[in-house]
Amino acid sequence: MAPRICSVANALEVVGERWSLLALREVFFGNTRFDQIAANTGASRDVLTVRLKKLVAAGVLEKHQYSDHPPRHEYHLTDAGRALHNVLLMFKEWGDTYVTQGPLPLVYQHSCGAVLEPRVVCAACGEEATAESLTRAPESAA
Amino acid sequence: MAPRICSVANALEVVGERWSLLALREVFFGNTRFDQIAANTGASRDVLTVRLKKLVAAGVLEKHQYSDHPPRHEYHLTDAGRALHNVLLMFKEWGDTYVTQGPLPLVYQHSCGAVLEPRVVCAACGEEATAESLTRAPESAA
DNA sequence: CCTCCTAAGTTGGCTTTCCCAACTCACGTT
DNA sequence: AACGTGAGTTGGGAAAGCCAACTTAGGAGG
Numbered sequence: 001m002a003p004r005i006c007s008v009a010n011a012l013e014v015v016g017e018r019w020s021l022l023a024l025r026e027v028f029f030g031n032t033r034f035d036q037i038a039a040n041t042g043a044s045r046d047v048l049t050v051r052l053k054k055l056v057a058a059g060v061l062e063k064h065q066y067s068d069h070p071p072r073h074e075y076h077l078t079d080a081g082r083a084l085h086n087v088l089l090m091f092k093e094w095g096d097t098y099v100t101q102g103p104l105p106l107v108y109q110h111s112c113g114a115v116l117e118p119r120v121v122c123a124a125c126g127e128e129a130t131a132e133s134l135t136r137a138p139e140s141a142a
Numbered sequence: 143m144a145p146r147i148c149s150v151a152n153a154l155e156v157v158g159e160r161w162s163l164l165a166l167r168e169v170f171f172g173n174t175r176f177d178q179i180a181a182n183t184g185a186s187r188d189v190l191t192v193r194l195k196k197l198v199a200a201g202v203l204e205k206h207q208y209s210d211h212p213p214r215h216e217y218h219l220t221d222a223g224r225a226l227h228n229v230l231l232m233f234k235e236w237g238d239t240y241v242t243q244g245p246l247p248l249v250y251q252h253s254c255g256a257v258l259e260p261r262v263v264c265a266a267c268g269e270e271a272t273a274e275s276l277t278r279a280p281e282s283a284a
Numbered sequence: 285c286c287t288c289c290t291a292a293g294t295t296g297g298c299t300t301t302c303c304c305a306a307c308t309c310a311c312g313t314t
Numbered sequence: 315a316a317c318g319t320g321a322g323t324t325g326g327g328a329a330a331g332c333c334a335a336c337t338t339a340g341g342a343g344g
Binding site for chain 2 (some may be wrong): 017041
């Protein structure tokens, strides 16, 4: 039997390798340079080189040269990269709840003033989208 | 410099290895047996054995014996496992939008009747939680 | 009873990643 | 001239992953 065709699997092909998401986390934090990313993630430099190349090739990051002499660059998020924020947010929420011990290393405040408690909802009705509230739509292929 | 302490990193320690999330996807789909998971993910059996053990040890899955003679088991989600649905949903959404080519392999319908378009919102105000709408709260450690 | 079948792994051998530390290279800076 | 910095490269060993075959424990069919 061939493995299931699935967008989760497709997404993981692009950003599922070790360090990829942590590198993106750093870029979201504004740490856009190679050495910063290396230091803050803990990834080894050679692997990080490969990961960043792949993320650029996949259109998740863009390499910007911000100085000609000497040549210096920064990595910036594309639209696709920015869209990964939700993934990171869900990982953070899950890690906060089920893995991290003691005080949380980071707490977000939403622009409304409240401490962020993220919820995934259906855009149409605004109700929470839980596993139980979802069924396969007739639009589904295969 | 030591790597950043972060719940995303902590979460990835638990479910960030290759095949872990795909194995969980299968359990969400109701494919709770070893051979089903192996077939539908494409993971090799030895690696899958290790992953499932780790997920059980981490409290994400539970191994249930559903037959004594012969001994047969199924993997079931714990609360922590169920909470990972949001992560999978965000990966699916991102993969659908930025990776998967052609017709989507799976479309969800929400219980409200609409095709699911998931949105991450702040539980307090209901507004979308984007990267720009978030700031570090004073509650944050370090 | 003997053979086939299924579930759930194990095992052996090989290939690919990963990690670490050191090295490079092209500039600046003092 | 010597030193520092950003951004990788390189070499070598350790760890993880892949595949196919094997095992174990119990049905089911003839």
